[in-house]
Amino acid sequence: RQEALFYVLLVIFGFLFVSENKDDYNDEDEEMAIEIMKRRFTPSVLKTVVWEGYYFADCEIRIKESTDCYGAVVWPSAMVLCHFLETNQEKYTLTDRNVIEIGAGTGLVSIVCSILGANVTATDLPDVLGNLQYNVSFNTKNRCKYFPNVKELTWGKELEKNFPRSSFHFDYIMAADVVYSHPFLEELLVTFNHLCHDDTIIFWAMRFRMEKENKFVDRFQIFFDLELLCDLPSLNIKLFKAVRKKQEISL
Numbered sequence: 001r002q003e004a005l006f007y008v009l010l011v012i013f014g015f016l017f018v019s020e021n022k023d024d025y026n027d028e029d030e031e032m033a034i035e036i037m038k039r040r041f042t043p044s045v046l047k048t049v050v051w052e053g054y055y056f057a058d059c060e061i062r063i064k065e066s067t068d069c070y071g072a073v074v075w076p077s078a079m080v081l082c083h084f085l086e087t088n089q090e091k092y093t094l095t096d097r098n099v100i101e102i103g104a105g106t107g108l109v110s111i112v113c114s115i116l117g118a119n120v121t122a123t124d125l126p127d128v129l130g131n132l133q134y135n136v137s138f139n140t141k142n143r144c145k146y147f148p149n150v151k152e153l154t155w156g157k158e159l160e161k162n163f164p165r166s167s168f169h170f171d172y173i174m175a176a177d178v179v180y181s182h183p184f185l186e187e188l189l190v191t192f193n194h195l196c197h198d199d200t201i202i203f204w205a206m207r208f209r210m211e212k213e214n215k216f217v218d219r220f221q222i223f224f225d226l227e228l229l230c231d232l233p234s235l236n237i238k239l240f241k242a243v244r245k246k247q248e249i250s251l
């Protein structure tokens with residue numbers, strides 16, 4: 001009986017120890033995660049919700065709902081990236097900068113970049129471009145210095161034809177959850193590499209759920225210098241800044 005009591009106490013202390021440590025570790029992260037997720041709202045008056053709302057850059061952004069494949073949901077990674085851009089405008093100013101978003105999906109990141117003053121090119125696969133164009137136009141009309149471009153970009157395909165390196169120079173490349181949504185990781189690497197000049201900064205928000213995402217990070221680090229800007233374990237999201245290493249790359 002004594003032995004049983006001992007084990008019960010052991011389990012209780014073990015539990016207390018674990019939960020206490022978890023609190024310490026998670027406090028700041030959870031506060032920030034809550035602050036970021038609060039930026040999403042749904043209209044309360046309507047019975048059937050036809051759009052989702054977001055507050056970023058002092059603006060209300062409405063993304064019409066859709067249930068079709070990719071680009072249908074605004075993944076929290078996009079919100080983390082938007083929140084970072086909004087709260088770090090002094091350090092990373094977007095005004096008058098050339099920005100491209102790859103795998104734009106719903107367009108939230110492109111919309112926020114446009115509102116913050118950037119000249120934005122939002123890109124994705126051809127089948128979601130119609131929706132992307134609609135939602136981007138709807139939310140940037142009369143609000144932005146530069147009207148954003150929406151353009152097809154299939155990773156690794158016809159990059160030089162559609163985005164010739166001599167005439168396109170992007171200051172920033174935005175990517176949210178691109179690894180999660182696509183199986184073509186090598187093509188993604190080729191795309192990043194093509195779009196990058198020496199002074200191009202990549203902002204990349206990423207939800208980690210599978211081993212392949214860690215593998216991609218390892219591979220990515222061979223060619224790019226990676227810096228962790230923000231780690232939100234409670235959302236499983238990391239935000240990275242990356243610049244291309246100053247060496248010739250042959251992929």
Ligand SMILES: *[C@@H]1O[C@H](CO)[C@@H](O)[C@H](O)[C@H]1NC(C)=O
Nearest residue numbers: 064065066072106131134135
């Ligand atoms: C964006 O706009 C279109 C309208 O063309 C809409 O049908 C679609 O569901 C919207 N939302 C997303 C998340 O793509």
Ligand SMILES: *[C@@H]1O[C@H](CO)[C@@H](O)[C@H](O)[C@H]1NC(C)=O
Nearest residue numbers: 098119120121146149168169
């Ligand atoms: C905006 O960006 C596009 C694509 O990079 C470029 O073609 C265009 O010249 C830019 N506009 C201005 C005013 O810089």
